[in-house]
Amino acid sequence: MKKVIVIGGGAAGMQAALRLRARGVEPLVVERETETGGKLRGWHVLFPSFTPAGELLSELRRRVRESGIEVLTGATVTAIAPRRVTLSDGRCLACDAVVLATGFTLFDARIKEEYGYGIYDNVVTSADLERMFAQGRVAKADGTAPRRIAFLHCVGSRDEKVCQQHCSRVCCITGVKQAMELRRMFPAADVFNFYMDMRMFGPGYEELYREAQQRCNIHFVRGRISEASPTIDGRLQIKAEDTLTGRPLRMSVDMLVLLVGMRANDDNAALAASAGLARSASGFMAPRDLFLGRVSAPVEGIFYAGTVTAPKTLGETLDEATAAADAAAEYLKA
Ligand code: SF4
Numbered sequence: 001m002k003k004v005i006v007i008g009g010g011a012a013g014m015q016a017a018l019r020l021r022a023r024g025v026e027p028l029v030v031e032r033e034t035e036t037g038g039k040l041r042g043w044h045v046l047f048p049s050f051t052p053a054g055e056l057l058s059e060l061r062r063r064v065r066e067s068g069i070e071v072l073t074g075a076t077v078t079a080i081a082p083r084r085v086t087l088s089d090g091r092c093l094a095c096d097a098v099v100l101a102t103g104f105t106l107f108d109a110r111i112k113e114e115y116g117y118g119i120y121d122n123v124v125t126s127a128d129l130e131r132m133f134a135q136g137r138v139a140k141a142d143g144t145a146p147r148r149i150a151f152l153h154c155v156g157s158r159d160e161k162v163c164q165q166h167c168s169r170v171c172c173i174t175g176v177k178q179a180m181e182l183r184r185m186f187p188a189a190d191v192f193n194f195y196m197d198m199r200m201f202g203p204g205y206e207e208l209y210r211e212a213q214q215r216c217n218i219h220f221v222r223g224r225i226s227e228a229s230p231t232i233d234g235r236l237q238i239k240a241e242d243t244l245t246g247r248p249l250r251m252s253v254d255m256l257v258l259l260v261g262m263r264a265n266d267d268n269a270a271l272a273a274s275a276g277l278a279r280s281a282s283g284f285m286a287p288r289d290l291f292l293g294r295v296s297a298p299v300e301g302i303f304y305a306g307t308v309t310a311p312k313t314l315g316e317t318l319d320e321a322t323a324a325a326d327a328a329a330e331y332l333k334a
Pocket of ligand 1: 167170
């Protein structure tokens with residue numbers, strides 16, 4: 001039986017491995033962490049349906065387990081070739097093709113010092129907030145409930161100053177979803193979303209955005225927060241400009257949530273160099289063709305699944321993982 005090494009044991013990697021198995025190919029999943037799941041492990045509920053992320057993760061893991069797919073955890077890949085994968089401990093794993101499903105990295109909000117992440121209390125990222133939701137408790141640093149919360153969109157995305165010019169695609173809808181969850185948790189709280197554009201492109205997104213405004217009374221302000229600073233009474237003062245009215249705006253809030261974007265993994269550069277692969281300006285892997293070869297690398301026998309090539313939603317990621325596995329299976333038949 002032909003063997004394909006799937007690098008990355010997140011949603012894309014698990015889905016690609018399942019599809020390969022269904023196509024009569026033997027997959028081996030290589031995951032650097034001690035368990036599979038990737039970013040799904042830290043997520044509470046998924047947009048736009050509020051489906052618990054744990055349900056999807058458990059189902060993918062169950063299918064992988066019951067399919068008898070081999071998973072090698074705690075293994076870091078340092079180099080790839082169409083028929084060989086090298087690990088950091090020096091081992092070389094032979095195969096007939098490779099599916100790269102290493103995903104993305106969340107933008108480090110500390111780089112945008114003006115927002116005070118890691119410096120001031122009660123400045124959190126969307127990933128931090130998701131963990132708080134998962135733990136069932138959202139609170140300020142002093143343990144009390146926030147009464148006024150601001151979300152800031154596009155942190156580490158669409159920003160030339162931090163070399164991240166791309167749109168991360170999922171943070172607008174994440175901001176809407178999280179704002180609604182906060183209003184459910186704290187019905188008396190005021191919630192503001194500061195955005196540049198609302199990019200509601202997916203199925204059900206526009207409806208959720210409308211519900212957030214009309215039923216949940218969440219305030220959407222077109223404008224960018226320029227800085228946050230602590231106040232004497234333990235709150236945060238934010239400065240912004242409402243770009244619809246042209247007016248500067250100052251507001252005190254109890255919590256500032258930074259909607260951090262997706263950026264390319266740091267190890268893309270080394271993996272690309274090892275196999276002669278190209279990367280886009282943002283550092284994501286460049287596919288063979290944007291229309292007819294989206295899941296194929298320019299090098300024969302290497303395939304891409306999920307956000308290793310660009311920011312994507314989870315649904316798109318799973319679809320693409322299926323397509324990458326199909327492309328690998330067809331390649332092995334030829
Ligand atoms: S999805 Fe929205 S918040 Fe995210 S980068 Fe694009 S415009 Fe900004």
